[in-house]
Structures are given as C-alpha cells and as structure tokens.
Amino acid sequence: MSEEKINANKQKVDYWKILFKNEWSYVTGAVVIVVLATALVIVTGKSWGVTGILHLWGGKFLELIGVNADTWSIYNGALGKFNFWNSIPSITNVGIVLGALLSALLAASFKIKKIKSYKQVIAAILGGILMGVGARMAMGCNIGALFSGLSAFSLHGWVFFLFIFIGAMVGSSMLKKWFM
Amino acid sequence: MSENIGRIARSSGRRTQMSDAQRKRRKTVQIITGAALIAVIIVMAFVANQTNPKGAYIVVIGTLLGYALQRSRFCFTAALRDPFLTGGTNLTKAMIITFALYSFLLMAINITKFGISLDSVDFSKAAGYIRPVGFHTALGAFLFGMGAVIAGGCASGTFMRMGEGFLQQWVVVIFFIIGSMIGGVAAPIVQFKSAPVVFLPQLFGGWALAAFVQFSLLLILYIAADIWGRKKTGGR
Amino acid sequence: MAEKTLDCLGEACPVPLVKAQKELEKMQKGDVLIVNIDHSCAMKNIPDWAREAGHNVEIDEVGEGEWDIVIEKC
Numbered sequence: 114m115s116e117e118k119i120n121a122n123k124q125k126v127d128y129w130k131i132l133f134k135n136e137w138s139y140v141t142g143a144v145v146i147v148v149l150a151t152a153l154v155i156v157t158g159k160s161w162g163v164t165g166i167l168h169l170w171g172g173k174f175l176e177l178i179g180v181n182a183d184t185w186s187i188y189n190g191a192l193g194k195f196n197f198w199n200s201i202p203s204i205t206n207v208g209i210v211l212g213a214l215l216s217a218l219l220a221a222s223f224k225i226k227k228i229k230s231y232k233q234v235i236a237a238i239l240g241g242i243l244m245g246v247g248a249r250m251a252m253g254c255n256i257g258a259l260f261s262g263l264s265a266f267s268l269h270g271w272v273f274f275l276f277i278f279i280g281a282m283v284g285s286s287m288l289k290k291w292f293m
Numbered sequence: 294m295s296e297n298i299g300r301i302a303r304s305s306g307r308r309t310q311m312s313d314a315q316r317k318r319r320k321t322v323q324i325i326t327g328a329a330l331i332a333v334i335i336v337m338a339f340v341a342n343q344t345n346p347k348g349a350y351i352v353v354i355g356t357l358l359g360y361a362l363q364r365s366r367f368c369f370t371a372a373l374r375d376p377f378l379t380g381g382t383n384l385t386k387a388m389i390i391t392f393a394l395y396s397f398l399l400m401a402i403n404i405t406k407f408g409i410s411l412d413s414v415d416f417s418k419a420a421g422y423i424r425p426v427g428f429h430t431a432l433g434a435f436l437f438g439m440g441a442v443i444a445g446g447c448a449s450g451t452f453m454r455m456g457e458g459f460l461q462q463w464v465v466v467i468f469f470i471i472g473s474m475i476g477g478v479a480a481p482i483v484q485f486k487s488a489p490v491v492f493l494p495q496l497f498g499g500w501a502l503a504a505f506v507q508f509s510l511l512l513i514l515y516i517a518a519d520i521w522g523r524k525k526t527g528g529r
Numbered sequence: 530m531a532e533k534t535l536d537c538l539g540e541a542c543p544v545p546l547v548k549a550q551k552e553l554e555k556m557q558k559g560d561v562l563i564v565n566i567d568h569s570c571a572m573k574n575i576p577d578w579a580r581e582a583g584h585n586v587e588i589d590e591v592g593e594g595e596w597d598i599v600i601e602k603c
Contacts, residue, residue: 115409116480116495129294129324133324136364136365136366136569136572136573137361137364137365137369138316138365139365139366139383139384139386139387140387140390141365142361142364142366142367142387143365143387143388143390143391143394144366144389144390144394145345145357145361145365146358146361146362146367146391147385147391147394147398148394149354149358149361150358150395150482151395151398151399151402152354152355152399153354154399154402154420154421154423155402156347156350156351156354157347157350157351158405158418160399160418160420160421160422161358161421163448163449163452164448164469164473166430167469168375168396168470168473168474168476168477169472169493170470171470171471171473172474174433174470180395180593185361186478187474187477187478189396193388196342198340198341198343198345198348199344201346201351202364204348204351204355205314205351205354205355205358205452206339206355206452207350207355208351208353208354208355208356208357208359208590209356209358209362209449209453209456210359210452210453210455210456211330211333211334211337211355211356211359211361211365211456212355212356212358212359212360212361212363212453212456213359213360213362213452213453213454213455213456213457214330214355214457214458215330215334215356215359215360215361215398215456215489216328216360216363216364216456217360217363217456217457217569217594218323218324218326218327218330219323219324219327219584220364221319221320221323221324221593222323222569222590222593222594223323223326223458223593223594224458224592224593224594224595225458226458226459226460226461226537226538226567226568226594227460227536227539228460228461228464228484228539229539232319233461233463233539233540233541234461236443236445236461237444237461237464237468238356238464238468239440239443239444239468240440240441240443240444240445240465240468241440241444241464241466241467241468241469241470241471241472242468242471242472242475243436243437243439243440243443243444244436244437244440244441244444244447244448244451244464244465244469244470245440245469245470245471245472245474245475246433246436246440246472246473246475246476246479246480247432247433247435247437247438247440247467247472247477248433248437248441248448248472248473248476249433249435249436249472249473249476249477249479249480250429250430250432250433250436250476250479250483250484251424251429251430251433251434252424252425252429252430252433252478252480252484253422253424254437254447255369255370255373255437255441255447255448256369256447256448256449257422258310258422258424258430258433258434258449259369260391260392260394260422261395261421261422262371262422262423262424263392263396264339264391264392264395264396264421265396265399265403265421265422265423266396266399266400266401266418266421266423266492266493266503266507267421267422267423267424267426267490267491267492267493268426268491268492268493269424269425269426269430269490269491270422270458270495271510272430272431272434273433273434274434275431275434276430276431276432276433276434276435276438277434277435277438278364278373278438279426279435279438279443280403280434280435280436280437280438280439280440280441280442281370281373281374281377281438281441281497282374282377282438282520283435283438283439283471284374284438284439284440284441284442284443285374285377285442285543287366287439287442288442288443288543289385289442289547290377292443293542293544293546293548298585299587300585300586301561301585301599301601302561303532303561303599304530304532304561305532305534305563307589307591307597308563308565308589308597311592316592319592319593320593323593340585356533363569366569366570366573366574368542368570370542370568371542371543371574371582374543375543375574376548378542378543378546379546379547379550379574379578381574381577381578383577384574445541445542445543445544446541446542454541457569457594458594459541459568461541478580522581526578526581526582
C-alpha cells in the first residue's frame, strides 16, 4: 500500500461511529450496567429495581381519572405518599426510556416500529399481565429479584433464577406455537 | 459496516428507498433531535433536584442505564431464552458476568456497612434485595419468565424498547401495570407468612464459604453456558 | 443460486432469528438469505449467530433503524 493510501485510510476514521454508532459488545454492556447499578446503591442506599412501583403508577392514573384507589387494600395509603421525584425506580424507569431513545437518535437509528399483527397485541397483553403478576408474587422482577437479589447473596435470587429459566423455556415453546 | 457491503452477490440488488443526500439529511435530523433530548434530560435533572436532593444524579444514572442497555442490546430475556430457542449463549454468559461482578461489589458494600460479623446485618438496609424465599418466588419467577418471552422483553427491556420506538412495548407496559395491580391482590395468597429470608452468608456461617459457593456456582453456570453454546451453534 | 428475502419488519426478538434459522436450514450451500429487520437486537443476534454457524454475513443499514442482514450459506 502506498503512503498516500494509508493516509487516506487514516482520515476516514469516523469518530461519530466510534462514539455513538457502533454497538457495544454484550460484555461491555454488562460491565457498564454493573458500574451504574453500583453507583446507584452507593449514592441512594437503594438498589436498582423496576417493577416495585408499577402498581403505584396504575393507581395514580386511576386517581387522575377520578377513581380514588388509595383506600384499596393493595395501596392502603401508599398512593398519597407517592411522589414521582422521590421514587427512585420511577425516575430510573423513565430514564431508561429516555436513555434508549437518546442512544437510538445519536446513532441515527430511531424508527417507530408499528405493530404488525393482532398476534403481537395478544402477546403484549398476555405477556404484560403475566410479568406484572409474577413480579408482585416473587417480590421483584429480573432486576429487583434476579440482578439485585442473586447478587446480594439472597437465596430468593437463586430460586428466581432457576424458575425464570423454566418459565422462559415454556414461554419459548408457546411463542413458537402461537405467536409466530 | 456499510463499507463492506457487496461482498455477497445479490441478484435483487440493494434495497434502498432514498438517495444519499436524503439519507444524510435524515441522519442529521436524528442526531440534532438527540442533542435536543440531552437538553430535555438536563432540565429534568434540575426539576428532580427541586424535590429530591439526589434527583439529578438518579436521572443521570437512569438515562445512562437506558443508554447502556440499548447500545449493547443487553437483554435479560434473551439471555434466559436463547439457549433453548436459538442455542446462542453469548448473552447468557454476559448476564452471568453481571451477576459475578455485582455480587463482588455488593459484598464489599455490605461488609463496609455491617462489618464482617453477620449479627448486625439489617436486611432492610442492605445493598441489594434480600427477601423471603418460598413457593411465591418459584411461581412468580415462572410466570414472569413466561410473560417476558411472550412479550419480547423483561422489565428493563420493555422500557428500553419503548424508548427505541417499539409500539408493541407501549402496549406491554400498560398491561404490565395492570398485571402489577392484579398481582397486588393475588400475591398475598401465595406469599406465606412463614416464608424465611435466607441470606447465604448466614446459611453457610460466614462470608468466606458463601462467597465460595456463590462464585463457584456462577463459574459452573458460565462454563455450562459456554459448552452449550458451542454444541448448539456448530462447535466453533 | 437461489435468493430469498424474509420480511421481519416490526417483529420483535426472537422471531426474526428463529425464522432466519428455519429458512436457512432449507437452503442449499451458496444460497443467499436476506432478512429485513427493524429490531435493534436482531441486527446483533442474527449476524452473531450466523457468523458462529460459519456463514458469510453482511449488515446493510438501508435506513434509520432498518437493516438488511445478508447471509450466504456456507
């Protein structure tokens, strides 16, 4: 290769691609996620969770449309005390949406993906409800019970790991059968 | 990436809908919108600080978590599902790495907090979640795993894909919230008062043995995932 | 040499990968499979899988958040 050609190649380094576009490896993602989650624990004293507050969002929405749900047994006054800015999972959940949007936009790969078929709607409804019920029963989701639970040396995290695995296996065969 | 296009001969040719100039303009629009979004996030951080002194920090951490999840396409659901469905275990291995690293760090934080003695450990103040284990854990995790695969995203993944513009996940989150409310009623039925909290260092009589068990199990799982992946994808 | 296009636009994980795997199994050596996707996870897991299985892979970004994965069976 001539020297000119090498120089030309050098100039072609696309910093936008390096900084914003090229996807990270899974392991890079893993390390960054752990660093962020640890920082969250150190600063707030609370670990990363996602689903623990979702029922409160639902209750707040009911309040908004005029249904006073605060006296229901699942809330028992929790709605009155709820403040978005004091609810760490609420902020991080919205942050995750914004961060993913930001990542997609800066990489110029944002696209609204429309729902293609009614099967996807049924899958969304069924999957969403199962996840909601499951997370409440197990007192945590894949983040609260698995990531932040197993890593805290709690047996419930390991049990969650085993059974989410079995659940995923059953879910996979259901997906193959009915939702493809 | 696109520089290498064309090595594989295609009879149909490249599928392009736009001219280069058009594409460049649309790309610029997205990046500028992204820059504007950073401004929105900064404003949100300031607003958060009005109520919560740590609000801004939490906003930034949340945003970075979303960014990292999207940029690396990290997905807990795929990590749990792909071994059966496609035979791939790269994500499974990455997930096990997160558990190992985070275990190490949470152990450090908890030892700093409570000292090496296990008598003073207060579960409600511990870093990470240490909660009762029992039938409810097994049933809940099973339902959750099934739901996550069907919905195409777990808790973190659903929010991440909402940001990416996946309309299906916006439907998922609505029913996730409804499910959480139903679960609030249904959960007490399976959560027995007698369900014990089991903290491995207490079970094994010390941090040393607990750490040995924890990291050995993770290592065994990592190796198993690696072997499984090689077997399923043609043994490279 | 045969060529086939799979339209997986709007489909979420893992549907595109499973469909691609099924399709590729039916194909002959040297055939080309083109998968249209707009799911950011699939633009990583399909090429990852195909490379590990030893096929030739190209990722062609045809628009914002829309890719064609071109797989040549080997």
